[in-house]
Amino acid sequence: MNPALGTVIGRDTELDALRRALRNPALRLLTITGPPGVGKSRLLTALYPELVAEFGEGVRFLDFAARIGHGVQSTADSACLCVGRLTELRPAERDPATLNLFQSGGEPMCGQEREQPVGKGALVLIDHAEPVLEEIARVVTKSLAARPGLRVVLACREPLRVYGERLFPVQPLAVPGSRPPAELAELGRIASVRLLLDRVTATRPDVVLTGDNREVITELSNGLDGLPLAIEFAAARLRLFQLRALLNRLRTGLDILYGGAPHTLSYHRSMKAAIAWSHGRLTEHERDLLRRLAVLTAGFDMAAAEAVSGLGGGALHDALQRLAERNLITVAGGPDGEPCFSLLNTIRLYVLQEPAGTGEPEAPAPPGPVPVPVPVAGSPGEPEAGLTRREHQVAVLVAQGLTNRQIARRLGIAEWTAVNHVRNVMRKMRCSSRVHVANMITQGSVREMREVSGG
DSSP: OOGGGOOOOSOHHHHHHHHHHHTOTTOOEEEEEOSTTSOHHHHHHHHHHHHHHHHGGGEEEEEOGGGTTOOOOOOTTOOOOBOOOOOSSOGGGSOOOOOOOOOTTSOOGGGOOOOOBOOTTOEEEEESOGGGHHHHHHHHHHHHHHOTTOEEEEEOSSOOOOTTEEEEEOOOOOOOOSSOOSSHHHHHTSHHHHHHHHHHHTTOTTOOOOTTTHHHHHHHHHHTTTOHHHHHHHHHHTTTSOHHHHHHHHHHOSTTSBSOOTTOOOSOSBHHHHHHHHHHTSOHHHHHHHHHHTTSOSOEEHHHHHHHHOOOHHHHHHHHHHHHHTTSSEEEEOGGGOEEEEOOHHHHHHHHHHHHHOOSOOOOOOOSOEEEEEOOTTOTTSOSSOOOHHHHHHHHHHHTTOOHHHHHHHHTOOHHHHHHHHHHHHHHTTOSSHHHHHHHHHSSOOSEEEEEOOO
16 A cells, blocks of 8 residues: 555554454455544555455455545446446545446446456455445345355444444544553553654654653543544644644634544544534434433443433433444443443534534424533532522533523523523633533533423
C-alpha cells in the first residue's frame, strides 16, 4: 500500500486475530465493526498487501466511500458480486468501486461494461460499506450461497444481520484513564498517547511528553476516547493550537476535530460528520433515548436507563440493543452479569450539541415526570451558587438536548419563562454554552435518581 498511510499503532493484537480468522476457510462472512473513527478501514487496508501476497489474484477490494449520497442499481434476481478497477491509492481516492448487480442472464444493466466477477475461491474485502448496507446484505447472502468457496470481509459500523455472519468488534485504543501511570515512559507507551505523539511530532517535533504537559496530554487522550480518527484530527489542529488551547476547545464540543489529516482513511472531514451518519440512521425515539442517556455519567445500569428514559421492559431492551448494534453506546458486564452501559465522550458531545444545530423538526416532548439527577454535596457538578429546584430541572433538560420550546412544554411553563431559567442556569453554573451545562451535570453529579413532577 501507499507508504503515506503511516504506521498502525496499538493494533498488533487485532491484526494477529484477523490474520488467524482469515486463514480459516470455514469463516465465510466476517464484519469488522466498531464506533465511528475506531480504525476499521485502517485494519482492512493494513492487511490488504499481506492478503494479496498470500492469496494472489483471488483477493478483491471494494471501497464504497464515494457512494455517500448515491444509490446502487439492483435487480430482484441479482446474485453476482463484481468488482471495479483497483489501484494502489488510498481507498478514499480509488475510482469508485461498484457493487455491480447483473441480471440472471449475465448481461450488464443499463449498458454498463461487464466487470470481472469474483471467482469461487475469492476473498472479497469491502470497506465503507455503510452507504449500501442493505444492498450488500442482499447480494452477499446470495453470492455466499451460490459460491461455496467465496469469503467476504467487511469494515462497517453495523452488522449485516444475515445468517452466518461473524462479528469482529474493534475497541478504541487504550487511554490513560483517571489514574494514569506515574512514570512518563509508561504513560508514553499507552496506545492512544503513542498515536497522538507520533502524529503530532510529524509536523511539530517540539511536542514531546514531559512532566509539565503530562496532565494535559492525559486529559486530551481521554477526551478523544482512544479513537484514531479523533486523534488524527486533533493532531492536525495542533499545528495551530497549543495543547491546552486544544483541550479547552474539545471540552465545549467537537467543532475543533475537523480537517484532512494526511493519515486518515475516513471519507469524513470531521468527527461530527463521522458520528452523524450513525446518528442519522436512528429513529426519532432512539435519538430521544440517546439524548437522555447522554446526561448520565461514564457508566450506568439498566435502572438508570429506565429512570431517564421512562421506558422499561422489552421496549427499553430493544432500543438499547439497537443503539449498541450501531456502536453508539458501549455494553459491558456488570455485577451479577447485568449489563453496564456507557457513551464515548465524542458521541456524548455530539448528541448534546446536535439538536441545537439541526434543521430537523422538533420531536414532541414525551409526557410524564422529569427524571432529575440529585447532586451529591461537594460533587464536581455542583455549582457554587445553588440552583433552585426549577432551575435544576431546566439544567437537566438542557443537558438532555431539549430546546427552550421543548423545556417549556415538558414543564408546563411559558417559553419566555424557560428562556429566563436557562439564562439563570448558565449564569449560576458559569457556563458559556448548553454543552457546558451538560458537562457540569455529568461530572459526578448523577448519583441518585428521583422523580420530580413536571409542574
